[in-house]
Amino acid sequence: MLTAPINKILPYxxxxxxxxxxxxxxxxxxxxxxxxxxxxxxNLCSGCGxxxxxxxxxxxxxxxxxxxxxxxxCCGCDxxxxxxxxxxxxxxxxxxxxxxxxxxxxxIPFIRGITVSGGECGLYPEFLMELFRLAHTKGLxxxxxxxxxxxxxxxxxxxxxxxGVMLDVKSWxxxxxxxxxxxxxxxxxxxxxxxxxxxKLTEVRIVCLxxxxxxxxxxxxxxxxxxxxxIRRLPLKLIRFRHFGVKGALENHPSPDLAYMQxxxxxxxxxxxEKILIL
Amino acid sequence: xxxxxxxxxxxxxxxxxxxxxNLCHEAENTLNVLELPEKFKYFYEYGxxxxxxxxxxxxxxRYVMVDFEKFVRQGSKFLRIDPPKNLDELLWALEVxxxxxxxxxxxxxxxxxxxxxxxxxxxxxxxxxxxxxLERFLGFCDRVIANAYSHANxxxxxxxxxxxxxxxxxxxxxxxxxxSLKYDPDITxxxxxxxAILCSLKCxxxxxxxxxxxxxxxxxxxxxxxxxxxxxxxxxxxxxxRLVLPRLAKMAKSVDDxxxxxxxxxCQALGEYMNARVSFLVEKSGFFQSDFLAQExxxxxxxxxxxxxxxxxxxxxxxxLADKGQRYGNSKEADDLADRIMTYxxxxxxxxxxxxxxxxxGHFLLHAQxxxxxxxxxxxxxxxxxxxxxxxxxxxxxxxxxxxxxxxTGCSDIFPFDSTAERNPAALLDIVKGAFQIGDKYxxxxxxxxxxxxxxxxxxxxxxxxxxxxxxxxLQDNVINGSSNYKLNRLQDRKVQxx
Numbered sequence: 139m140l141t142a143p144i145n146k147i148l149p150y151x152x153x154x155x156x157x158x159x160x161x162x163x164x165x166x167x168x169x170x171x172x173x174x175x176x177x178x179x180x181n182l183c184s185g186c187g188x189x190x191x192x193x194x195x196x197x198x199x200x201x202x203x204x205x206x207x208x209x210x211x212c213c214g215c216d217x218x219x220x221x222x223x224x225x226x227x228x229x230x231x232x233x234x235x236x237x238x239x240x241x242x243x244x245x246i247p248f249i250r251g252i253t254v255s256g257g258e259c260g261l262y263p264e265f266l267m268e269l270f271r272l273a274h275t276k277g278l279x280x281x282x283x284x285x286x287x288x289x290x291x292x293x294x295x296x297x298x299x300x301x302g303v304m305l306d307v308k309s310w311x312x313x314x315x316x317x318x319x320x321x322x323x324x325x326x327x328x329x330x331x332x333x334x335x336x337x338k339l340t341e342v343r344i345v346c347l348x349x350x351x352x353x354x355x356x357x358x359x360x361x362x363x364x365x366x367x368x369i370r371r372l373p374l375k376l377i378r379f380r381h382f383g384v385k386g387a388l389e390n391h392p393s394p395d396l397a398y399m400q401x402x403x404x405x406x407x408x409x410x411x412e413k414i415l416i417l
Numbered sequence: 418x419x420x421x422x423x424x425x426x427x428x429x430x431x432x433x434x435x436x437x438x439n440l441c442h443e444a445e446n447t448l449n450v451l452e453l454p455e456k457f458k459y460f461y462e463y464g465x466x467x468x469x470x471x472x473x474x475x476x477x478x479r480y481v482m483v484d485f486e487k488f489v490r491q492g493s494k495f496l497r498i499d500p501p502k503n504l505d506e507l508l509w510a511l512e513v514x515x516x517x518x519x520x521x522x523x524x525x526x527x528x529x530x531x532x533x534x535x536x537x538x539x540x541x542x543x544x545x546x547x548x549x550x551l552e553r554f555l556g557f558c559d560r561v562i563a564n565a566y567s568h569a570n571x572x573x574x575x576x577x578x579x580x581x582x583x584x585x586x587x588x589x590x591x592x593x594x595x596x597s598l599k600y601d602p603d604i605t606x607x608x609x610x611x612x613a614i615l616c617s618l619k620c621x622x623x624x625x626x627x628x629x630x631x632x633x634x635x636x637x638x639x640x641x642x643x644x645x646x647x648x649x650x651x652x653x654x655x656x657x658x659r660l661v662l663p664r665l666a667k668m669a670k671s672v673d674d675x676x677x678x679x680x681x682x683x684c685q686a687l688g689e690y691m692n693a694r695v696s697f698l699v700e701k702s703g704f705f706q707s708d709f710l711a712q713e714x715x716x717x718x719x720x721x722x723x724x725x726x727x728x729x730x731x732x733x734x735x736x737x738l739a740d741k742g743q744r745y746g747n748s749k750e751a752d753d754l755a756d757r758i759m760t761y762x763x764x765x766x767x768x769x770x771x772x773x774x775x776x777x778x779g780h781f782l783l784h785a786q787x788x789x790x791x792x793x794x795x796x797x798x799x800x801x802x803x804x805x806x807x808x809x810x811x812x813x814x815x816x817x818x819x820x821x822x823x824x825x826t827g828c829s830d831i832f833p834f835d836s837t838a839e840r841n842p843a844a845l846l847d848i849v850k851g852a853f854q855i856g857d858k859y860x861x862x863x864x865x866x867x868x869x870x871x872x873x874x875x876x877x878x879x880x881x882x883x884x885x886x887x888x889x890x891x892l893q894d895n896v897i898n899g900s901s902n903y904k905l906n907r908l909q910d911r912k913v914q915x916x
Binding site: 244245 | 837838840841844846851
C-alpha cells in the first residue's frame, strides 16, 4: 500500500486555508529555508539514534538500526526534535491515504475541508490523489500548501482533483531564493502562472524578512506575472518573520516592524491587490 | 434581619439602586407565605435543593418575555404611548417600557428581538443618521438598565439593523445588553454570522443560539433571556429552582443510594416546592390580575412555565465516582452515569404535574442552570469543570451535544479563544455549524485577551471586577455576582482554545 510519512494531523485549524480544516503535515522537504519554522519536518529520520538516550518518557528506542517511537508513552516535550542533528523527527508515522482519511473523518461535521502541508506535500502526488478522492466523497475541499518548487503542471490528474494551492513565493530574485532555500525558483514562477491560469491559486504568501527576503520584488514580480483581474482576486498574505521554531542563524532574529509591513501592504495595494492580510 | 438591613443601608460598596434592591429583598423575606414541603426544607438545609434566592413571597414572575412586536403595533394605554411612527419614537417607547418590566433582578431580562423591531423604521435613513440613535439606545441599556442579565436577541435573518447593531457592539464594548444571535444556517447568511462571531471575539457579544433546535420548543415563538433561558414570548418563567446535584451526592452513601433514594426524593420535593411558589404567584400576588402588561395582553398567564433547574452534574458525578477516579468529560463510565442521572430527572419532570403550566403541557421544563454567585464546587448546568476540558475542542462539543439534549429551556457552553481566531471567523462558524448539526444548543465565545469575560452567561469587565474588589462602588449590578463567581469557579483558568 502506498504510504506517506506523516508528521502530524491537526483535527482543526483556522490558519490553513478558508474556514475550519484538518491540517495534515507530511514529512520531508526538497528545500531548506533558513527561516523554516518547523525544520524538524525537512528530512526523514536517518536512524542515528541521537534522540533515544535522553527521552524523558522512554518513548524512543533503537530497533534494527531504526528509531522507533511509542506514541502512547510520549509526553510531547519535543526534546527529540531539539537534539536532532538532521532536521528530522522520530515522531513520524507512515500512513496510507485511507488511514489519514479515517483521522479526517473524526473531525466531520466541524470542517469544510483538508489542507496538506509539510514538509512539501508536492513530493507525494499519488498519495495526495488518493487522499483527495476519498475526501471528496465526504464533500470536503482539498488544498495543498506548497513551496512551489515541484512543477505541478506535470501532475494534471492531481491538479484536476485538487481544489487549490496555497503557494509560497519566498523571494523573486534567483540568487536571493538560492541563499534562502538552497535551490532555484524558476519552477515557483512557472507554478504561479500555471495555478492562476487554471484557477487553482487559493492564496500567495510571502514571509517577510528584510535583508533576507526581497518582498518588494516578490510583490512586483507577482503582479507582472499575473493579469490585473487575477491580482485583484488573489488573497495575498504578508507574514512577518517570527523566530519561533527556527533553527540556525535566524533563531534569534527579530521580526520586522509593523511600519515595514504596512509599507509592503501599500506597495501591494498600488499593484492592484485587494485582499491583503498582514500576519 | 435588622443587622442585614443596617449593613445594606450603611454600605459604601453598593450603589443606590443596588441598596434599594437589597432592601426590597429583605422586606420580602420577612414574610413566610409559601407552604413549603417538609422534604424541601430538609434538602434545602443541605443545599441540595435551592430556591435561587428568589425571595419568600413572589410578587412578579422570575422572567417576563414581553411581546414587543405587539407593543409596537398597539402602544400602551397605561403608559400613554401611541404606536411609534419613526425610529426616535420607537426607541423612546422601548426605553419607557423597559423600565416597567419586572423580573427577579428588578430589571427587564428580555429586551426583544431588537433588530427585527428596529429594521422597519430605518427606511429612508442613512447610516450616519441611524448609528448615533442606536448608540444612545444601547447606552440607555448599559447605563440605565445596567444589569447584564438584560438580554436582547438578533436574527435569525440578516437585517440592516442587525449589522449596524453588531458594528456598534464591537466599537462600544458594552456588558448590557447581553446579546444572542438566533442562528440557523438555512436562514442566516454566512457573512452575517461571521460578523457576529468576529464581534464576539472582540467584545464577548453575541452568543450563538441554535435556532433550529429551539424554534419549536413552544407552540409560540421564543426569546432568549438572562443567562440563556429559552422562553415563550408573551409569557416567561414563573420561577427557576434547582437541584444542586453535587450537594445531593455528598449526602449519598453510594451510587445506588443516590439513584434509588436521594434523587427521587429530591426531585419530588423540588416539584412540590415549585408548585407552591407558582400557586402563590398566580393566585395571591395579583401580578396577573393587575399589572398593565397582563391587562394589555403584552404577557399572558397561560404562556408562563416553571423552569426546573439542575446544576453541577459534573461535580456530582466526580464525587460519586471519586473512589474510582473517573471524571466527567474524560471517562465513559462517568459520562454514562451522568446520562443515567439526567435520564431519571428528565422522566421525572415529564411526568410530574405542574400547576398553571398550559404552554408546557402541564409540566415543568428542564433548564441547565448556569450558577449563583455563591456556588462553590457547583459547575454550571452540565458543563465540564474548569481544568478538565478535553484537549480537543471537537470532543468537548460532542460531549456537550450529548447532554444539551435534555434541556428545552436553555443549556450552553462558553469558550474563550486566543487572538488567532480573529483571523478566520469563517472557521469558527464551521465549528458552530458542526456543533449545532450534532445537537449542541448554544455556545458563546470571547477573546481571552480582552477586558470582557463571560461569567455564567452574562458579561462583566475584568477591570470592573478589580475595581469592585478594591472596595469601590460599580455601576453594573453583575459585577457583584461576577466577582465571587469568577474566583469560586476559577474562570481565569478556563481552557483557552487555540486553533
